[in-house]
Amino acid sequence: MAVILLRDSADPSTFQEAVWGRVFNHRRDVSRVPFAFCAARSVSDVVAAVSLAKSRGCRVSVRSGGHSWAGWSVRSDAVLIDLGDLDLTSEIIPVPETKDGGRGGGRGRTVYDEATKIVSCPPSCTGRILNAYLKERGRMFAGGHCPDVGLGGFLLQGGMGWNCKNWGWACESVSSVDVVTADAKVVHCSAVENADLFWAARGSGPGFPGVVVRFHLMTRPLLQMYQSLYFYPITEFKKVLAWEISVAPTADKDTEIVGVSAYTPVPGKDEKELTIMASFLTFKSTREEAELPLKGIHDDPQRPKGAVLEIFAQETSLDNEYYLQASSNPEQHRYCAENAYIVDDGSVDVPAVLEESFSTLPTKKSFALWFSMSPTSKRPIPSPGPTGHYGGGSMALSMQSDHYFALYTVWDKPEDDKRCMSWTHERMKTVERHAVGSYLGDADFQYRRTRFWSTEAGEELMKIRRKWDPEGRICGYLDDGDKSGVDGLANKFEWLALDNK
Numbered sequence: 001m002a003v004i005l006l007r008d009s010a011d012p013s014t015f016q017e018a019v020w021g022r023v024f025n026h027r028r029d030v031s032r033v034p035f036a037f038c039a040a041r042s043v044s045d046v047v048a049a050v051s052l053a054k055s056r057g058c059r060v061s062v063r064s065g066g067h068s069w070a071g072w073s074v075r076s077d078a079v080l081i082d083l084g085d086l087d088l089t090s091e092i093i094p095v096p097e098t099k100d101g102g103r104g105g106g107r108g109r110t111v112y113d114e115a116t117k118i119v120s121c122p123p124s125c126t127g128r129i130l131n132a133y134l135k136e137r138g139r140m141f142a143g144g145h146c147p148d149v150g151l152g153g154f155l156l157q158g159g160m161g162w163n164c165k166n167w168g169w170a171c172e173s174v175s176s177v178d179v180v181t182a183d184a185k186v187v188h189c190s191a192v193e194n195a196d197l198f199w200a201a202r203g204s205g206p207g208f209p210g211v212v213v214r215f216h217l218m219t220r221p222l223l224q225m226y227q228s229l230y231f232y233p234i235t236e237f238k239k240v241l242a243w244e245i246s247v248a249p250t251a252d253k254d255t256e257i258v259g260v261s262a263y264t265p266v267p268g269k270d271e272k273e274l275t276i277m278a279s280f281l282t283f284k285s286t287r288e289e290a291e292l293p294l295k296g297i298h299d300d301p302q303r304p305k306g307a308v309l310e311i312f313a314q315e316t317s318l319d320n321e322y323y324l325q326a327s328s329n330p331e332q333h334r335y336c337a338e339n340a341y342i343v344d345d346g347s348v349d350v351p352a353v354l355e356e357s358f359s360t361l362p363t364k365k366s367f368a369l370w371f372s373m374s375p376t377s378k379r380p381i382p383s384p385g386p387t388g389h390y391g392g393g394s395m396a397l398s399m400q401s402d403h404y405f406a407l408y409t410v411w412d413k414p415e416d417d418k419r420c421m422s423w424t425h426e427r428m429k430t431v432e433r434h435a436v437g438s439y440l441g442d443a444d445f446q447y448r449r450t451r452f453w454s455t456e457a458g459e460e461l462m463k464i465r466r467k468w469d470p471e472g473r474i475c476g477y478l479d480d481g482d483k484s485g486v487d488g489l490a491n492k493f494e495w496l497a498l499d500n501k
């Protein structure tokens with residue numbers, strides 16, 4: 001039975017805690033007050049909450065893991081459906097058999113089907129929980145790097161998971177979803193059933209016109225993990241990034257390549273220093289297999305000299321990586337994240353464009369990221385066309401380039417909000433001129449409007465949203481003033497419009 005709290009009758013502090021308690025970012029706009037909070041325990045609770053919103057003429061907002069940087073789940077006058085306690089144990093969602101065979105075990109909270117290798121789980125399941133479950137079965141899912149990000153928000157926007165550069169977007173491993181629609185019906189969506197909604201579930205992000213209550217995901221074999229790390233003084237940034245960019249496209253297919261600037265402990269120094277770290281994380285069956293590509297990188301004559309710390313082929317694990325990611329993204333802190341896909345046609349000097357952002361972090365807890373996306377970014381994503389609509393790997397996700405750049409500004413005092421936010425937005429103003437667009441996952445449309453899809457996919461997505469949710473029942477994209485509604489996002493460079501004025 002769902003816990004439902006109404007704004008007008010609940011104890012104010014209980015209501016406040018229910019609304020904001022599971023939001024990761026402590027920089028919160030508490031002027032957004034929902035009409036009601038519903039902790040759904042079953043799919044029927046979700047149906048009831050959507051029906052309640054419908055009868056009251058208000059909107060529905062959704063929360064899975066609460067890790068949206070901008071607190072997208074908290075919306076003025078909406079019914080907030082929190083899926084944190086969604087337990088599918090006693091439910092059988094009435095799903096007809098499909099020809100694609102894509103449906104995993106039909107019941108249970110998280111169920112792995114040995115025959116299809118598909119795991120079915122609720123959207124509030126996190127990468128850490130899912131992988132702990134799969135580990136016992138010798139499988140893994142390449143979910144988000146941070147342990148506690150909910151699969152719901154992560155997969156809907158695409159999902160930059162482990163080794164995304166080679167294994168592709170996490171949403172490409174979604175075989176089907178179960179959805180409560182904006183008019184409170186339960187539907188199953190796959191490549192052959194409600195295919196337009198399934199297409200939208202792979203890249204619409206927070207504008208998905210329904211509530212996903214279960215994901216059916218293709219898993220992969222669990223592999224061992226080995227990592228080489230090279231830390232350089234930040235003054236070497238351009239050389240280090242240029243080197244990473246040069247090795248990335250042809251590097252081993254099981255190796256994730258990342259560049260991060262952050263304040264780190266350095267041998268021989270008392271204080272943490274700003275460094276640029278080049279990371280190579282390899283997933284293989286044995287140490288010998290992993291050492292081969294890592295040795296090639298280690299011995300590469302082009303590798304810059306002058307590292308202050310070098311670690312070669314150190315064994316690691318998902319648990320260990322989750323621990324490190326959680327330490328870099330501490331709880332009870334204030335965050336501002338922004339991002340851009342930098343042009344990759346050779347016309348842009350990527351290290352030069354990014355240097356200032358990586359070298360001038362405004363706090364010691366902040367970090368800047370370059371995430372290699374090549375060769376995944378080189379695969380054309382089929383557009384939805386009049387014939388063969390939505391098939392052949394087509395998905396709403398359609399924005400990509402070789403270079404993913406993101407800023408994660410982290411601080412703990414409200415008095416630093418203005419300085420930290422301004423720094424982040426000012427940096428983006430320069431970088432975005434060299435970008436093809438951005439990723440929904442690290443974006444905040446209240447502050448920056450840009451391109452999130454190809455033109456064709458963006459138009460198709462807005463059409464599908466209008467078809468499945470003509471009244472704008474599901475909150476959708478939180479822009480400045482929360483006005484976007486059924487129109488969705490313009491999918492245009494804001495700076496271009498300003499320049500042309």
Ligand SMILES: Cc1cc2nc3c(=O)[nH]c(=O)nc-3n(C[C@H](O)[C@H](O)[C@H](O)COP(=O)(O)OP(=O)(O)OC[C@H]3O[C@@H](n4cnc5c(N)ncnc54)[C@H](O)[C@@H]3O)c2cc1C
Binds near residue numbers: 063158205208213
């Ligand atoms: C510390 C940290 C680390 C991160 N690391 C990564 C990473 O490695 N890779 C990556 O790609 N992203 C990463 N992200 C971004 C993250 O994936 C997004 O913020 C994502 O939206 C979080 O999902 P959530 O379910 O936890 O968030 P929520 O705040 O619960 O959901 C965000 C929004 O998504 C929509 N939504 C969520 N669930 C549903 C549902 N079941 N049905 C319909 N709509 C739904 C709603 O609009 C909701 O308001 C990270 C974020 C944080 C805070």
